Amino acid sequence: MQELILNAHLSYVAKRTFVFDNYTWNRDLSQEYSDFNGKLIPSRIPLTALINGPIVGDSFPKGEVHPRAVRKEFWEKVCPERTIIHGSEVTSSLPSEAPASQVMQAWVDKLNSIEDRCVELDMYSAQIFEIWIFGSKRVLDIWPSLRVSPILTQFHWSPLIHSAVEYNSHLFATTTFLSSLLSSLPIISPFFQTNYNPTSLDQYKPIPGLLALHIRRGDFVDHCHHLAKWSSLYNGFNSFPDLPDKFEPPPGGGWGTTTPENDAIYLQHCFPSVEQIVERVSQVRNDEQARLRRRGGALRSVFIMTNxxxxxxxxxxxxxxxxxxxxxxxxxxxxSSRDLVLSREQKYVAQAVDMVIGQRAQVIIGNGFSSLTSNVVMLRMANNIHPDTNRFW
Incomplete structure (x- = not known):
């Protein structure tokens, strides 16, 4: 999601139309479903089933003169002839550890040097923003530009996601908040769209009293062991200087090796046990109560975002x-996520439902090594939710 947002932001800065595609597992149009861990999932999901905003063709705010994003199918009709560039044409001139802002400017300069109105990045070339940028602090220097970009300020989730969140609100909203919610919003079926549709990021207000926990399980443990072997840091957007929980790699790991002590530290932060989770929740609950002791606002409800x-x-x-x-x-x-009642359509976008709940929590405890957690933290920071409410294991 972060790569999508940065690519759209690049188009915005370069004053070009952004072309968006489906959320795609398999580009073979003859295959409607794909296999994922032994389960069938849709090969392609319309991006508008997940998100809304200028990133998928909505209007830009009043006063913004900028071409709207278009679907790939439209692009192929209006741009049968196009200039195709390879990522190496830009990346070869950049230092290996270039920060995101430098990468962005290099691509803006490249796009501005091309007269053709139709420009395509070769599908098989390197990404514009490589994966390592998002896994490091190199992404943070683009934040001053990104946080005020309409791509982010006008970002909002789709009606399909909102309907799932609203229908399941009794699972995570505290009694007081739920009463006010039900008095102002219609009761809906999970199979229909909600009338509650925020149109900008700042409309996603925190739900008082809600503590969200993002806990990865399953084969993520293998990834955690791998992180220990390479002395990995938290994801970039989990490393804002204002966040209270920092992580510095301990001694004992690096270049493919680790020690039992180093591995145990990584697992505590990346794949915590039930006992470690319970202890951390108690600590964070105390911290939040102390932070808000003059105004009340204690945490009263828990939602566990988990697989x-x-x-x-x-x-x-x-x-x-x-x-x-x-x-x-x-x-x-x-x-927890396991308690959500979802329609057939909502089932395949359930991770986005989790993200909305995490985005709107009073406090979230997330996985610093997870891109899903960093998606949520990015949106919360863009919405000026207090940094101290973004915590990690």
Whole structure:
């Protein structure tokens, strides 16, 4: 998602029309479904089923004179002849550790040097913004430009996502907030669209009392071991200087090797156990209560964003409840991604539903090594939600 946003921002800065495509697993049009871990998923999902805003063709704000984004199918009709460039034409002149702003400017200069109105990046060339930029602090120097770009300020989720969030709001909204929500919004079926459709990022207000937990399970443990071997840092947008939780690689790892002690530290931050999660939740709950002690605003509800198996999630829920009970501050509700009721269409965009809930939480505890967490943190920081409410394991 971050690469998509930066590519669209590049088009905006270069004053060119951005061309967007489907969210694509398989470009073979004869294959409507693809195999993912033994399960069938759609080979292609319209991007507008996930997101809205200028990035997918919505109007720019009043006063902005800029061509609107178009679908790939339209582009192919109006640009049968186009200038095709290879990524190496730009990247070869950049230092290996170039920050995102330098990469952006190099591409703007390249695009501005081309007279042809139709320009295409060769599909098989290197990405404009390489994956390593997003996994490092090199992405952060583009933030002053990106955070005020209409690509981000006018970013919002699709009606399909909003309908899923609204229908399931009883799982994560506190009693007080839910009462106010239901008094102002229609009751809807998960199979229909909601009338609540924010049109800009600043309309995603935090839900008072909600603590969101992003916890990766499954084969992510292998990725965590890999990170330990290479002394990896948190993702770029999980490394804003204003965020309270920092991570510096401990000694014992690097260049493909690690020690048991180093590996254990990485797992605590990347793949925490139930006991470690419960302890961290208690710490963060105390921190938030202290931060807001003069105004109230304690955390009262938990939503677990996870791909964990149902049995493991149930174990975690019970452990969270028991710890809160022992501390004399029971949770109003503890729910997870596994509790969401989703329509057939919503099922395949469920990760976006999780992201909206995380985006709107009063506090989120996320995985500093996860791009999903960094998506949420990026949106929260762009929305000026207090940095201290973005926490990590």
């Amino acid at each position: 964990g198996k149902a049995e493991w999630v149930d174990e975690l829920k019970e452990a969270l409840r028991q710890r809160a009970l022992a501390e004399g501050r029971e949770w109003e509700n503890v729910a």
